[in-house]
Amino acid sequence: MKKVPAVFLRRFDSHKFEKIMRKGAVHSYWDTTNREQFKRELASSAADVLLYTVHNIDAEAELTKEELDGIIDYVIEIFNPLMDLYYNNLRKEYPMS
Numbered sequence: 001m002k003k004v005p006a007v008f009l010r011r012f013d014s015h016k017f018e019k020i021m022r023k024g025a026v027h028s029y030w031d032t033t034n035r036e037q038f039k040r041e042l043a044s045s046a047a048d049v050l051l052y053t054v055h056n057i058d059a060e061a062e063l064t065k066e067e068l069d070g071i072i073d074y075v076i077e078i079f080n081p082l083m084d085l086y087y088n089n090l091r092k093e094y095p096m097s
């Protein structure tokens with residue numbers, strides 16, 4: 001597993017993170033072309049929002065690429081079934097041609 005910053009793990013609020021993901025799911029769906037890309041985009045954008053609002057951290061300026069990738073992988077690992085559910089529901093609601 002990649003390096004995940006301790007500040008992220010120590011104060012990780014899964015309920016708040018899930019709420020952020022739910023709001024951003026539609027945007028991530030339209031910006032991607034497949035399920036894996038959707039998960040990565042959704043995890044990345046939700047992590048950016050959570051880091052900025054809860055920890056007051058500008059992710060791109062203050063964290064290394066390895067730490068950001070670690071956070072994204074960690075989130076995908078935890079929320080994989082939920083992200084699959086979001087993706088499937090969005091595909092039913094907004095089928096791509």
